[in-house]
Amino acid sequence: MSASFRIGRIFGIPIALNWSLVVTAVGLTALLAYQAIPLYAPETSDTIRFGAAFGAVVAFFVSVLAHELGHAVLALHNDIRVERISLWILGGVAEMNRRADNAKAEFQVAIAGPVVSLAMAALFGSATIIAHAFGAGLLVLNLLLWLAFINLTLALFNMIPAAPLDGGKVLTAWLWRNGGDAESARITGGRAGLAFAVLLVVVAFVDLFWFRRSMALMLAAVGVYLGFAARGEIAAAVIRQRLTATTAGEVMVGHPQSVPDTTTVAQLDHLEHLAGEPVARPVTRWSPEPLGFVVAGAIMIEESARTYTQVHEVMTTPDQVLRISDESSVLDIIDNWVTNESQIAIVINNSGVMTGTITGDQVRDLLVMPNLWGRTKSNKETDQASLNRPGRGRLSGTAQSLTSNLRVGRDAKLIEMAASRTD
Numbered sequence: 398m399s400a401s402f403r404i405g406r407i408f409g410i411p412i413a414l415n416w417s418l419v420v421t422a423v424g425l426t427a428l429l430a431y432q433a434i435p436l437y438a439p440e441t442s443d444t445i446r447f448g449a450a451f452g453a454v455v456a457f458f459v460s461v462l463a464h465e466l467g468h469a470v471l472a473l474h475n476d477i478r479v480e481r482i483s484l485w486i487l488g489g490v491a492e493m494n495r496r497a498d499n500a501k502a503e504f505q506v507a508i509a510g511p512v513v514s515l516a517m518a519a520l521f522g523s524a525t526i527i528a529h530a531f532g533a534g535l536l537v538l539n540l541l542l543w544l545a546f547i548n549l550t551l552a553l554f555n556m557i558p559a560a561p562l563d564g565g566k567v568l569t570a571w572l573w574r575n576g577g578d579a580e581s582a583r584i585t586g587g588r589a590g591l592a593f594a595v596l597l598v599v600v601a602f603v604d605l606f607w608f609r610r611s612m613a614l615m616l617a618a619v620g621v622y623l624g625f626a627a628r629g630e631i632a633a634a635v636i637r638q639r640l641t642a643t644t645a646g647e648v649m650v651g652h653p654q655s656v657p658d659t660t661t662v663a664q665l666d667h668l669e670h671l672a673g674e675p676v677a678r679p680v681t682r683w684s685p686e687p688l689g690f691v692v693a694g695a696i697m698i699e700e701s702a703r704t705y706t707q708v709h710e711v712m713t714t715p716d717q718v719l720r721i722s723d724e725s726s727v728l729d730i731i732d733n734w735v736t737n738e739s740q741i742a743i744v745i746n747n748s749g750v751m752t753g754t755i756t757g758d759q760v761r762d763l764l765v766m767p768n769l770w771g772r773t774k775s776n777k778e779t780d781q782a783s784l785n786r787p788g789r790g791r792l793s794g795t796a797q798s799l800t801s802n803l804r805v806g807r808d809a810k811l812i813e814m815a816a817s818r819t820d
């Protein structure tokens with residue numbers, strides 16, 4: 398989705414067009430001009446034919462944009478920021494900065510798109526009747542009717558209860574209201590989406606090989622796209638569920654060994670090697686009050702400089718680290734880390750005493766992608782064992798290899814992005 402260009406703003410929201418839209422525009426214009434229009438207006442000139450077809454295609458894109466604006470307006474109404482609306486080959490996306498925090502908002506944002514599409518269908522339908530009353534030609538009448546039909550299709554297709562389609566979000570909101578747990582509802586919605594995506598691809602293949610219709614390829618593309626998007630919905634919900642259920646106290650490294658400010662980075666590396674896992678350590682001088690915090694693996698200096706650079710030269714100062722209560726969820730920590738580059742958290746208990754530290758390494762197991770259906774691949778017993786071991790980071794071989802090259806902040810951003818997409 399990076400090959401986009403901005404065309405302007407509506408309600409302060411940037412509108413972006415993807416280059417793939419050009420393919421749709423050309424294809425659809427040609428289809429209308431060569432195949433559809435000659436059926437009911439065979440005597441028209443090429444100029445009129447192409448002009449009318451192109452006009453109808455533009456009206457179609459405006460319809461898709463109106464659908465997305467429907468979502469966007471209700472999102473803004475619910476205090477959810479809309480980063481941008483982009484139109485691409487398979488429709489539109491309103492990218493939001495976060496998910497709805499109650500079932501009502503989830504429902505309102507989801508239903509708004511199909512409602513707008515239904516209104517557009519009614520609008521084009523009425524326009525057809527009015528144009529007919531004024532004696533408009535078949536060309537105009539058919540294009541208006543086509544626009545009414547396409548908006549109706551947009552509304553109905555999006556109402557299929559399969560996330561990330563709008564109907565899937567409506568289903569999610571309904572389950573959420575009746576079951577109480579947002580993420581479980583989203584996992585169910587995503588699974589319905591996955592099942593529907595598989596169905597679409599199967600139908601597309603039957604259509605392609607049995608009836609030999611090339612439009613089936615478009616259907617297959619929609620199916621594949623929906624499948625990946627549904628997978629993203631499920632994964633984001635599972636990860637958020639884990640992050641919400643785990644507290645800072647459970648993942649922190651309790652009372653990490655502090656280091657004197659004159660310790661060299663090489664000595665720190667050695668300490669970390671002995672500890673077997675990356676730990677945020679307090680840096681002290683004379684008093685127990687930390688001057689700052691250091692994580693060996695996060696110090697990016699030349700190998701040779703590690704032997705003479707002292708930790709106080711490269712440490713993170715106390716005002717740059719996040720202070721959180723041991724009751725806070727890991728989700729709170731990661732949300733803060735997205736805007737805070739240090740990615741160190743100090744855990745404070747309810748008496749105001751520092752009891753441990755957390756870095757990306759202590760939470761990365763919680764960010765492991767679950768499988769297609771939303772289950773975590775790692776062994777259940779190992780999971781249980783680490784849950785019963787408060788104060789230690791949870792490290793398992795598989796998880797480490799899967800996430801070692803993902804920085805936590807970026808990972809969280811990815812989850813957030815996957816989580817806040819509406820079709």
Ligand SMILES: [Zn+2]
Nearest residue numbers: 510555563820
């Ligand atoms: Zn929609």
